[in-house]
Amino acid sequence: MSSTYGDQMTTIKDVAKVANVSTATVSRVLNNSDKVRSATRERVNTVIQELNFIPNAAAVGLQRKKTKTVGLIFPDASAYCFAEIIQGINRHLSQNDHQILISSAHDEAEEIKIINGFVRGGRIDGLIMMMPSANGNNGFRIPLAYKIPEVFISCEINAPRSTTILLDNYNAATEMMEHLSKLGHKRIAFIHGGEHNYDAHERYRGYMDGMKAYPTDGELNLVVMGNFTESSGFQATLELMKRNPRPTAIFAANDAMAIGAIEAARALKLRVPADLAIVGFDDISSAAYMDPALTTVHVPLRRLGHLAAEAMLKNLKTNPADRTTEKIIIPLQHIIRRSCGSE
Amino acid sequence: MSSTYGDQMTTIKDVAKVANVSTATVSRVLNNSDKVRSATRERVNTVIQELNFIPNAAAVGLQRKKTKTVGLIFPDASAYCFAEIIQGINRHLSQNDHQILISSAHDEAEEIKIINGFVRGGRIDGLIMMMPSANGNNGFRIPLAYKIPEVFISCEINAPRSTTILLDNYNAATEMMEHLSKLGHKRIAFIHGGEHNYDAHERYRGYMDGMKAYPTDGELNLVVMGNFTESSGFQATLELMKRNPRPTAIFAANDAMAIGAIEAARALKLRVPADLAIVGFDDISSAAYMDPALTTVHVPLRRLGHLAAEAMLKNLKTNPADRTTEKIIIPLQHIIRRSCGSE
DNA sequence: TCAGAATATGTAAGCGGTTACATTCGAATA
DNA sequence: TATTCGAATGTAACCGCTTACATATTCTGA
Secondary structure: OOOOOOOOOOOHHHHHHHHOOOHHHHHHHHOOOOOOOHHHHHHHHHHHHHHOOOOOHHHHHHHHOOOOEEEEEEEOOOHHHHHHHHHHHHHHHHHOOOEEEEEEEOOHHHHHHHHHHHHHOOOOOEEEEEOOOOOHHHOOOOOOOOOOOEEEEOOOOOOOOOEEEEEOHHHHHHHHHHHHHHOOOOOEEEEEOOOOOHHHHHHHHHHHHHHHHOOOOOOOOOEEEOOOOHHHHHHHHHHHOOOOOOOOEEEEOOHHHHHHHHHHHHHOOOOOOOOOEEEOOEOOHHHHHOOOOOEEEEOOHHHHHHHHHHHHHHHHHOOHHHOOOEEEEEOOEEEOOHHHOOO | OOOOOOOOOOOHHHHHHHHOOOHHHHHHHHOOOOOOOHHHHHHHHHHHHHHOOOOOHHHHHHHHOOOOEEEEEEEOOOHHHHHHHHHHHHHHHHHOOOEEEEEEEOOHHHHHHHHHHHHHOOOOOEEEEEOOOOOHHHOOOOOOOOOOOEEEEOOOOOOOOOEEEEEOHHHHHHHHHHHHHHOOOOOEEEEEOOOOOHHHHHHHHHHHHHHHHOOOOOOOOOEEEOOOOHHHHHHHHHHHOOOOOOOOEEEEOOHHHHHHHHHHHHHOOOOOOOOOEEEOOEOOHHHHHOOOOOEEEEOOHHHHHHHHHHHHHHHHHOOHHHOOOEEEEEOOEEEOOHHHOOO
16 A cells, blocks of 8 residues: 555655755754755755645654644534634634644543543644533533643633633623613523533523512523523423413523524414513524524624634743633623514 | 643653563554564553553654544635534544544635645645535646545545535425425526535526426526525525516525525515515524524535545545545435425 | 474664754854 | 854754564474
């Protein structure tokens, strides 16, 4: 069986030979370090161009102990927003000459296995984790002694010297509650996205505190559990509408569930927003095209990805001992459309 | 600055020393090849466990000229379905001990640059490309002399010995046309997704042939260009509804545009499906929760990813000379809901 | 019991780069 | 022109692993 590289991999030796210099010199011009006479540099560069030479990543990695690769772990479930985050990450990383090694995991055990393989196998220089269900509160513990830069997205691991990027779910949620309250709602229900999901939990907290802060019809329990899917939002709404008296507004922890909620309202012949106000979270692209258009909170996913990449690159450049623990919170803006009845 | 691996990378030498054997023997048990006495094997394995040793990927790769990594290129735009495909690919690949190096590109030049880096840098063993706009007809030509396995998703490059995975867009589209025709529609419009997009183009072809095959109100030109977004579907519909006589049905090349179309109909006070039937393509998760629920064509994205990974692994195992050119076409099923007016 | 075969293990040369150190070169100075 | 010294380049070891080949060990059977 022939070589993977198609039999014609060009090596630094080939370049050296053609350019009539030693491999050391070629290496020097590659890493445009040191002093190389400009005539020599030019000659070598020409040969590099001619031979279309790109240094073998394994060889460089072995020597330098750097792979220029960042690991990216994301959950197996709920694909709905990760592509955009990935693109945000990728754009910035690839502009800075770094690659992404990606993998998804469906549970903690698999996650740890993947990370272990990446790190101990020396495949990555840093790790970005999107694990909304991996929070301190549910006992998730990644063995974090790897000493490579870590960036967490939407989870509060609180690992020392790591960067955490969070959405300001809580404040966005309380603001949404304020908005609903101002519209006169006193019985606002919440469709949760999963107890162990960070974003869902924070949105829930915001909801709860909103319920405390603003006037309600007495002691209410209007929270039902969903799982971020349209169908769970649909079911949850059916369930909620059995209550007596009924909620006058529903705050769904994401847009997909809000869409399910709208559909359920329709099935129950309830007018949205007249009989029931419904708001979501995420501002997915179709939210503006619902009937009624969905009031929601905009989440800048690309930007989130960009920030993660930025943090990673920064940490990659700084000495481990000088790395700080950072928490970046992205402020969120709500988008008022028709489904909340404010127009 | 300390080593990336956190100062304590365990090497095969460490294992050898502790197990009191040579590195060759450790290597043998790692690759459970050759004959190693079972007592020795056991002892070595114990040490490997104890030290949590995982061979350095760069070292292995350098020696073996195999990285156990597959490159994955996807377009920068239109993120909407890629996450699921990626998950499909990842699941199967990681179960078979392969990693994914991912990157997105926004044009051909960038694409080629990325691929070149991946391949000549020896970073990958095979390449999966999702480039719906990279078709033979628009002059896109990747330099394909890399001799590594290539799998193309939704593009017809016709590279020899490569595998191409395609959706049966054409037949699904003609069937959709048949369905609309049977419902009595004679003026069916089409919202295109982009001339250079493979899927969009095939759906368009199916539409056109359907228009020829089934009765229409004379010579019609009811095609307008969109770009797969809700807003483009909205605009396109506004445009189409200016025609006189109006189309009685709209076939959008994807669900997002169909959603935009429904919203436009609503804005124009047209009832869907009574005044205007609307159908889409993709079966995104919210399609069933529209009002009316969207008639569409289901696209099994995870399965698509799985098939791509499967093809890749197979090709990775077969001698380049024995690799065949394959084209896998995934049959598609349409989902009849309310928006076409068939109930 | 021991020669010889078969099997298990060790030795060392690379894989393709980087880099410390040695060497050579060229320009400046005396 | 000879000497000196810094800059440019070359030499070779090494990164962690695999593997061809050499060597050691065990197992046969006479």
